[in-house]
Amino acid sequence: MSMAFANDGSERADTPILEVHELTIGLPSGGDRSSAVQKVSFSVGRGEIVCLVGESGSGKSVIAQSVMGLLPKSLPVKSGRILLQGEDITHASQARLRELRATRMSMIFQEPMTALNPVMTCGDQIDEVLAEHTSLSASERRAKVRSIISEVLLPDPDRIIASYPHQLSGGQRQRIVIAIALVLDPVLLIADEPTTALDVTTQAQILRLILELQKNHGTGVLFITHDFGVVAEVANRVAVLRLGDLVEIGPRDDVLKRPRHAYTRMLMSAVPKLEVIERAEVPGAPVVLEVAGLDKTYFSKRWLGPDRNVVAATDVSFSIRRGRTLGIVGESGSGKSTVARCIVRLIDPTGGAVLLSGDDIATKSSSALHAVRKRVQIVFQDPYRSLNPRRTVAEAMIEGPMNFGLGRTEALARARNLIELVRMPASSLDRYPHQFSGGQRQRICIARALAMEPELLVADEAVSALDVSVQAQVLTLLADIRERLNLAMLFITHDLRVAAQVCDDVAVMSKGRMVEYGTATQVFTAPRHEYTRALFDAAPGRGFDFGVAA
Amino acid sequence: MATSASPVPAAAPGAAAPDFEALSVESATVVVQPSLWQRVRRNGSVRLGGAVLLLLVAIALAAPWLGTVDPSLFDPASRDLLPGKSGEITTLEGETIEHTFRMGSDSFGRDIYSRVLYGTRVSLLVGLFTAVVAITFGTLLGLMAGYLRWLDGILMRVMDGLMSIPAILIAIALVAMWRGSLLTVVIAIAIPEIPRVTRMVRSLVLTIREEPYVEAAISLGTPTWKIMLRHILPNTVAPLIVQGTFICASGILVEAILSFLGVGLPPDIPTWGNVMAEGRSQFNEFPHNIFFPGIFLAVTVLAVNILGDGLRDTLDPKMAKRV
Numbered sequence: 001m002s003m004a005f006a007n008d009g010s011e012r013a014d015t016p017i018l019e020v021h022e023l024t025i026g027l028p029s030g031g032d033r034s035s036a037v038q039k040v041s042f043s044v045g046r047g048e049i050v051c052l053v054g055e056s057g058s059g060k061s062v063i064a065q066s067v068m069g070l071l072p073k074s075l076p077v078k079s080g081r082i083l084l085q086g087e088d089i090t091h092a093s094q095a096r097l098r099e100l101r102a103t104r105m106s107m108i109f110q111e112p113m114t115a116l117n118p119v120m121t122c123g124d125q126i127d128e129v130l131a132e133h134t135s136l137s138a139s140e141r142r143a144k145v146r147s148i149i150s151e152v153l154l155p156d157p158d159r160i161i162a163s164y165p166h167q168l169s170g171g172q173r174q175r176i177v178i179a180i181a182l183v184l185d186p187v188l189l190i191a192d193e194p195t196t197a198l199d200v201t202t203q204a205q206i207l208r209l210i211l212e213l214q215k216n217h218g219t220g221v222l223f224i225t226h227d228f229g230v231v232a233e234v235a236n237r238v239a240v241l242r243l244g245d246l247v248e249i250g251p252r253d254d255v256l257k258r259p260r261h262a263y264t265r266m267l268m269s270a271v272p273k274l275e276v277i278e279r280a281e282v283p284g285a286p287v288v289l290e291v292a293g294l295d296k297t298y299f300s301k302r303w304l305g306p307d308r309n310v311v312a313a314t315d316v317s318f319s320i321r322r323g324r325t326l327g328i329v330g331e332s333g334s335g336k337s338t339v340a341r342c343i344v345r346l347i348d349p350t351g352g353a354v355l356l357s358g359d360d361i362a363t364k365s366s367s368a369l370h371a372v373r374k375r376v377q378i379v380f381q382d383p384y385r386s387l388n389p390r391r392t393v394a395e396a397m398i399e400g401p402m403n404f405g406l407g408r409t410e411a412l413a414r415a416r417n418l419i420e421l422v423r424m425p426a427s428s429l430d431r432y433p434h435q436f437s438g439g440q441r442q443r444i445c446i447a448r449a450l451a452m453e454p455e456l457l458v459a460d461e462a463v464s465a466l467d468v469s470v471q472a473q474v475l476t477l478l479a480d481i482r483e484r485l486n487l488a489m490l491f492i493t494h495d496l497r498v499a500a501q502v503c504d505d506v507a508v509m510s511k512g513r514m515v516e517y518g519t520a521t522q523v524f525t526a527p528r529h530e531y532t533r534a535l536f537d538a539a540p541g542r543g544f545d546f547g548v549a550a
Numbered sequence: 551m552a553t554s555a556s557p558v559p560a561a562a563p564g565a566a567a568p569d570f571e572a573l574s575v576e577s578a579t580v581v582v583q584p585s586l587w588q589r590v591r592r593n594g595s596v597r598l599g600g601a602v603l604l605l606l607v608a609i610a611l612a613a614p615w616l617g618t619v620d621p622s623l624f625d626p627a628s629r630d631l632l633p634g635k636s637g638e639i640t641t642l643e644g645e646t647i648e649h650t651f652r653m654g655s656d657s658f659g660r661d662i663y664s665r666v667l668y669g670t671r672v673s674l675l676v677g678l679f680t681a682v683v684a685i686t687f688g689t690l691l692g693l694m695a696g697y698l699r700w701l702d703g704i705l706m707r708v709m710d711g712l713m714s715i716p717a718i719l720i721a722i723a724l725v726a727m728w729r730g731s732l733l734t735v736v737i738a739i740a741i742p743e744i745p746r747v748t749r750m751v752r753s754l755v756l757t758i759r760e761e762p763y764v765e766a767a768i769s770l771g772t773p774t775w776k777i778m779l780r781h782i783l784p785n786t787v788a789p790l791i792v793q794g795t796f797i798c799a800s801g802i803l804v805e806a807i808l809s810f811l812g813v814g815l816p817p818d819i820p821t822w823g824n825v826m827a828e829g830r831s832q833f834n835e836f837p838h839n840i841f842f843p844g845i846f847l848a849v850t851v852l853a854v855n856i857l858g859d860g861l862r863d864t865l866d867p868k869m870a871k872r873v
Binding site for chain 2: 448
């Protein structure tokens with residue numbers, strides 16, 4: 001599709017759209033290294049998708065910002081050049097950059113809600129770009145807005161044009177952001193983790209949309225992500241960053257299947273496989289947790305108007321035997337966390353039974369609950385908020401056992417054993433949480449839960465916030481602990497790959513209901529419910545064989 | 551494409567399983583942030599405001615040795631002297647001594663310099679105690695409102711009621727009810743501040759109680775009172791310190807206003823408000839009566855506010871990111 005106001009055709013056919021040459025960007029003093037990225041060189045050709053991958057702190061977003069001229073003053077470009085269609089924009093003036101943005105290069109962001117202006121309608125936000133950069137009349141602009149909205153496959157353009165961002169779903173908002181980015185047909189699109197905040201089925205749709213638009217317009221795309229499944233889906237070429245160094249770049253299949261660099265090899269082997277690891281069931285293991293017909297409805301009484309009831313989970317039933325792991329898989333809002341929190345009794349279920357070794361804890365009063373608390377422990381998603389910043393690791397770890405009458409010295413001895421079990425040095429005990437990284441904190445949280453010697457460990461998205469290599473370490477640790485302590489584990493996750501790695505049984509939840517429940521092998525190889533099948537179809541990089549070819 | 555030099559060597563083909571721990575980005579990027587105290591000490595506003603306040607505290611403590619006389623002494627022979635003039639003043643023992651009136655004297659022949667310096671004691675004490683009283687009670691009520699849901703409605707409606715009356719009116723009414731003394735003035739100034747602290751603490755508690763570490767403590771079987779003391783209270787300290795400085799500044803101001811209106815501390819007690827009230831009637835002829843205590847009042851309140859701004863910049867994590 002060609003557009004009347006497309007770029008002026010100054011590029012030659014063989015010139016890459018974007019060239020980054022020996023780019024070095026400084027960091028403010030006091031950081032952990034002297035520069036955010038060092039001597040990074042790569043290029044993006046016409047109609048090509050180049051994925052920049054790396055773990056957090058690798059400098060991938062900094063590169064995107066430097067191309068767009070959005071770097072904060074504290075991160076100066078120290079050396080190197082950035083060429084957009086041959087034009088050096090490394091030190092371009094703000095006025096020139098403003099001209100280039102939207103017309104020649106544009107960017108889409110991770111969180112569509114914050115990328116859009118909440119007090120402007122979506123139509124006005126697209127129109128604003130046209131009014132700023134073109135001399136089209138109001139009616140021509142209106143037609144253009146309608147055409148781009150139908151191009152990003154949004155239904156009912158009139159309604160969308162008049163809608164405010166909060167009235168749309170996350171996926172629809174991201175489509176609006178893409179429409180704004182592509183309305184002037186730029187030659188370069190920078191996508192900074194554009195699907196990270198979306199559910200897996202929405203993510204699949206957005207990825208398909210980006211691929212289609214990119215093919216139709218011949219746009220060069222610099223795609224930033226940490227998710228190797230996504231890389232496998234979209235990339236032509238892949239560049240791997242580690243701590244600001246570009247360690248490897250090459251065609252997708254070379255990098256993902258035959259990585260040369262040690263770091264890339266490590267990353268590839270850390271990507272969890274979508275294949276179920278089968279473990280033999282121990283015959284006669286007692287049932288630790290049995291949940292029968294669990295309901296949770298939120299009632300909110302209002303002064304004016306009718307009461308509002310929100311059903312978060314309904315009729316959920318499953319059981320876990322000792323030494324086994326049950327995974328609850330689902331998208332956001334499916335009610336999987338609600339179930340976990342009902343079982344730990346952080347919230348009170350409104351119906352059904354939660355039998356812990358035959359003892360119903362669903363309706364126990366808070367005083368009767370005290371004795372049960374130590375038998376069920378939970379590990380949360382966010383390692384940065386799971387530990388009180390004002391208390392040392394030792395204080396966090398002895399708190400629980402001391403609540404149940406253990407003496408301080410015994411509790412400390414137990415803490416010392418456990419901190420070694422999660423492979424942290426004993427000296428960690430005297431330190432505060434801010435001195436540890438996310439993965440280390442998650443280990444501490446696991447140790448804190450284990451200090452109670454629970455029968456059931458609930459992991460609520462416990463590895464979702466972690467980088468892939470750290471995630472692999474924590475998953476190994478959890479598997480190891482389950483073997484050693486013969487725990488029952490309830491594992492809540494939205495990530496099918498992670499579920500395949502750790503779960504013996506899997507329950508799939510959607511809209512508060514359990515739609516499928518069976519052994520992991522059964523659910524993964526022969527899903528019965530159509531939602532489960534849709535979920536598997538949407539998993540990025542499905543069927544792609546990561547890793548080190550032997 | 552060129553690959554740049556990297557600290558990690560390229561692996562030999564067919565190498566064994568990679569070492570996650572050594573290669574992980576995370577193991578290389580753990581940054582130990584400077585402690586809170588270090589950041590507070592490095593802040594320019596904290597240093598400036600703190601230095602001025604320390605100087606004022608020193609002046610208040612050392613007032614007797616800074617060439618002052620007893621601030622209640624007067625001498626009709628030395629009335630309405632201009633700053634820097636010498637005159638005589640009668641001590642409590644009845645002796646008449648020569649004295650230099652550095653800031654002049656008032657219409658009773660009292661030494662303004664001595665009264666202003668001794669007044670520093672009153673102002674700083676009132677500011678400090680007001681903040682302490684308001685923060686203590688406000689925190690207690692806020693914790694209860696935030697954590698005990700059944701108490702929340704009742705308590706917050708009372709606070710709303712209290713906030714609907716102008717602070718200065720409550721203070722005047724309370725002092726009028728009791729006799730003006732340091733204690734009653736402090737309480738009268740602190741009471742209208744309590745609802746604001748209560749509201750702030752309540753909203754902090756409502757946020758913090760949703761934090762996973764509080765939920766973790768619940769599942770560890772920690773009793774409610776321990777959760778409040780160990781997990782919630784310590785995490786409200788930083789914003790409370792900041793709020794405390796602003797209450798302190800406002801307390802100093804309100805005390806001066808009450809004294810100026812003649813409803814604060816008795817006129818014979820040297821406070822900046824009293825000195826200014828005394829000088830008000832002759833402002834046209836002798837502006838220095840109001841000028842000197844006014845300068846002290848302004849500098850003190852400014853210093854406390856600058857200190858508070860600096861503390862907010864360093865203690866509030868949202869602000870810290872912006873700077």
